[in-house]
Amino acid sequence: MDNMEIIDTEGDVIVTCAEMVSFLVSRKALSLASSKLCAMLKPLIESESGGCLTLCLPDDDPEAFRLFFQIAHHRRLPSPDSPSANLLHSLAIIIDKYRCRDAMEPWGRIWLSQIHNRRRPQEDVWQFVQFAYVLKNTKSFFRYSRELLSLGLDESCITNLGLMPNTTLGAFKEKKQRISDDVQVAIMETHDRFAEFQCAYARSFLADHVTGLKTAGLLPSTAVFKAKSFNQIQRDAKSLRPSSYECAPHGRCRCSGLSGYKPKASLNDGLEKCWQKMGLCLPCFDGYCEEHPIVSQ
Ligand SMILES: [Zn+2]
Numbered sequence: 001m002d003n004m005e006i007i008d009t010e011g012d013v014i015v016t017c018a019e020m021v022s023f024l025v026s027r028k029a030l031s032l033a034s035s036k037l038c039a040m041l042k043p044l045i046e047s048e049s050g051g052c053l054t055l056c057l058p059d060d061d062p063e064a065f066r067l068f069f070q071i072a073h074h075r076r077l078p079s080p081d082s083p084s085a086n087l088l089h090s091l092a093i094i095i096d097k098y099r100c101r102d103a104m105e106p107w108g109r110i111w112l113s114q115i116h117n118r119r120r121p122q123e124d125v126w127q128f129v130q131f132a133y134v135l136k137n138t139k140s141f142f143r144y145s146r147e148l149l150s151l152g153l154d155e156s157c158i159t160n161l162g163l164m165p166n167t168t169l170g171a172f173k174e175k176k177q178r179i180s181d182d183v184q185v186a187i188m189e190t191h192d193r194f195a196e197f198q199c200a201y202a203r204s205f206l207a208d209h210v211t212g213l214k215t216a217g218l219l220p221s222t223a224v225f226k227a228k229s230f231n232q233i234q235r236d237a238k239s240l241r242p243s244s245y246e247c248a249p250h251g252r253c254r255c256s257g258l259s260g261y262k263p264k265a266s267l268n269d270g271l272e273k274c275w276q277k278m279g280l281c282l283p284c285f286d287g288y289c290e291e292h293p294i295v296s297q
């Protein structure tokens with residue numbers, strides 16, 4: 001066969017994928033790596049009278065299968081780099097369809113951990129989320145769902161829900177709303193602390209702070225703020241002018257209790273706390289979680 005790639009020189013199965021790409025592989029390796037392929041090969045073995053078995057899987061991506069076969073046969077991979085987002089998605093389909101998560105998990109974990117933080121479209125991040133989900137990798141699922149949410153969660157990129165439960169979009173939207181509430185609390189913190197004081201010191205300091213927020217587009221009630229992603233909000237909060245509340249003692253006013261208070265640092269701490277808990281918990285997402293039993297209800 002012209003297009004046949006030899007994964008195992010002593011292979012006894014020929015698998016033909018899409019584009020008529022074929023692979024010579026070992027039945028034993030396939031059966032150990034995938035319970036589904038093991039079950040598919042069984043009737044073929046019983047009906048064959050010697051020679052190679054042939055398995056046609058015309059719907060499956062040969063590039064993804066090549067990686068799967070190399071891993072299942074303990075072969076050196078052609079590249080140490082993580083596969084592209086699209087290839088990871090094809091691999092996720094294969095892992096799900098052929099039930100070979102255990103065989104793919106060690107490599108999948110490495111790939112997910114070495115995708116470096118650089119600018120990339122939400123569509124790519126969505127593929128990482130799905131791959132992490134199929135791999136049941138809690139850490140990466142949290143990390144990439146957080147990245148998706150921090151970029152603003154463009155719902156139009158959440159497509160191909162075949163691998164994910166139908167509650168996916170709802171879970172993301174609910175988390176997005178919760179983040180939005182937490183971010184507003186962080187932004188309003190200075191206002192809430194100073195609003196009770198009527199003295200000139202506190203009022204002037206608060207007025208300056210609100211002007212700074214407005215200039216940076218960080219007033220929660222404005223359209224310009226509502227259009228911002230979490231990443232943009234965090235970036236703009238870092239651009240605020242630093243200030244510190246200082247006042248001389250005056251009468252019975254208790255605002256001097258806020259002496260040394262730094263609105264910019266406080267806001268950035270608040271946003272950092274939002275960031276820390278921004279991803280989705282995979283066990284909660286799957287409907288059972290020992291760590292957050294109430295959230296998962
Ligand atoms: Zn005062």
Ligand SMILES: [Zn+2]
Pocket residue numbers: 281282283284285289290291292295
């Ligand atoms: Zn949880």
